Amino acid sequence: MPMWLRQQLKQAYLEKDRYQIKVLNQCWFYYKERETEEVQS
Template identity: 60%
Template structure:
């Protein structure tokens, strides 16, 4: 997981920002799927 995403996630958890968590979660799944399709 990239550092910027970790930082955003921990910040969202601390502030209990549910909307931000949902968006970041989608970003992470998209990122993972993209990496997987690239063979990485």
């Protein structure tokens, strides 16, 4: 997981910002999916 994403997730959890947590989770799953596709290609 990239450092920038970790920091933003930590901040969102500290602030209990549910919307931001959802957006960052979607971002992470999109990132993982793209990374997996690149490895398989």
